[in-house]
Amino acid sequence: MNNPRFPWRGTLTDGKSAGLRTVEVGLEDDAIHMRDASTHAHLGAWLLESVDIESGAGATILRLKVDPAVQLTIESGELAQRIAARRSVFGQLFSHTSIATKLFLLLLVTIGGLLAIWFSAHRFSQQIAHHVPFEWEQKLAEPLVKSYVDRRCIEPGIDEMLKKLSDRLLAGVPLPDGMPREFRVIVVNETAPNAFAFPGGMIAFTRGFIAEAKSAEEVAGVLAHEMQHVIQRHVMASVVRGAMLTVVWSVLIGDYAGMILIDPSLLYTLVTAKFSRDQEAEADRGALAMLDAARISRAGKRDFFARLMAKDIRDLGRWTEMLSTHPADAKRIAMIESGMPTEGLEPALEPVDWLSLRVSCQKASSYERKTQ
Numbered sequence: 097m098n099n100p101r102f103p104w105r106g107t108l109t110d111g112k113s114a115g116l117r118t119v120e121v122g123l124e125d126d127a128i129h130m131r132d133a134s135t136h137a138h139l140g141a142w143l144l145e146s147v148d149i150e151s152g153a154g155a156t157i158l159r160l161k162v163d164p165a166v167q168l169t170i171e172s173g174e175l176a177q178r179i180a181a182r183r184s185v186f187g188q189l190f191s192h193t194s195i196a197t198k199l200f201l202l203l204l205v206t207i208g209g210l211l212a213i214w215f216s217a218h219r220f221s222q223q224i225a226h227h228v229p230f231e232w233e234q235k236l237a238e239p240l241v242k243s244y245v246d247r248r249c250i251e252p253g254i255d256e257m258l259k260k261l262s263d264r265l266l267a268g269v270p271l272p273d274g275m276p277r278e279f280r281v282i283v284v285n286e287t288a289p290n291a292f293a294f295p296g297g298m299i300a301f302t303r304g305f306i307a308e309a310k311s312a313e314e315v316a317g318v319l320a321h322e323m324q325h326v327i328q329r330h331v332m333a334s335v336v337r338g339a340m341l342t343v344v345w346s347v348l349i350g351d352y353a354g355m356i357l358i359d360p361s362l363l364y365t366l367v368t369a370k371f372s373r374d375q376e377a378e379a380d381r382g383a384l385a386m387l388d389a390a391r392i393s394r395a396g397k398r399d400f401f402a403r404l405m406a407k408d409i410r411d412l413g414r415w416t417e418m419l420s421t422h423p424a425d426a427k428r429i430a431m432i433e434s435g436m437p438t439e440g441l442e443p444a445l446e447p448v449d450w451l452s453l454r455v456s457c458q459k460a461s462s463y464e465r466k467t468q
């Protein structure tokens with residue numbers, strides 16, 4: 097009886113005993129299956145990769161690689177053709193290689209994939225960020241934002257003054273859908289001059305920055321720039337990129353417990369992370385539109401970068417972090433100056449407010465909540 101699963105007949109020899117065994121042979125799941133021709137007892141299967149195949153003159157001869165004396169001879173060339181057909185380019189590559197080589201190839205493909213994610217994270221993260229609802233970003237940043245808000249400069253009038261400035265900057269420019277026209281601006285108790293944008297739209301200046309700033313226009317220029325990082329979703333892109341890289345890193349080092357995507361410390365790292373040159377240029381362009389619409393002179397922004405470039409700030413070392421995230425160069429300054437309005441400008445802050453901001457937030461005690 098010819099079973100469709102065992103269409104061919106052959107002879108099996110172990111190379112030691114003189115006897116030949118007549119078997120029925122089938123091809124299934126990349127293996128040669130054999131059963132005894134008379135009892136139909138299943139004799140086992142040989143993986144295709146474990147045999148050498150020879151064909152010709154209407155016969156197919158299979159020899160076990162580990163013991164070539166063990167040989168199966170089939171009176172048909174058809175099996176050899178069927179096996180060849182199964183071996184596509186990919187199949188050939190794989191069926192002729194050892195398990196170790198396969199694992200190595202698989203590992204290479206995996207690492208390649210992870211590296212592709214790693215290096216394309218910047219581009220993809222920006223695209224993904226544009227689709228993340230802004231409320232999610234705000235929700236995500238809540239714990240971090242709160243911890244900074246609780247430690248801000250709380251001198252009377254400061255919150256209102258900074259809000260007025262940020263409202264004025266936000267009033268004249270289009271915002272993405274779902275982004276409220278209201279950003280919180282705070283001063284935090286750190287002496288190294290810096291400014292950073294939090295996810296969800298809060299901007300923080302260090303008291304060192306306020307002390308070093310030469311005018312309210314410099315503060316407004318940097319504020320507009322940081323706001324643009326939020327508006328153009330650069331900040332959210334950093335969060336997405338950080339999450340992507342955390343996953344890749346966790347997979348590479350096999351630390352699956354580390355795949356908790358967002359934790360506050362990671363967020364802080366991202367807040368102080370570098371933006372790309374493109375993102376910096378985008379933020380600058382957006383900031384100039386904001387300043388122009390608010391009738392605030394661009395000169396503050398220009399002077400700020402010019403001062404950084406000229407290195408006339410006494411201890412430049414303190415500016416290292418700000419400089420690493422916001423490199424000052426001639427191109428940047430030239431862009432600010434091109435088409436810079438010179439008429440119809442109004443001060444970023446009233447002189448009395450500017451003085452009050454500089455004086456009020458200089459004392460460490462301005463950051464402490466008075467206990468009742």
Ligand SMILES: [Zn+2]
Binds near residue numbers: 321371
């Ligand atoms: Zn920037």
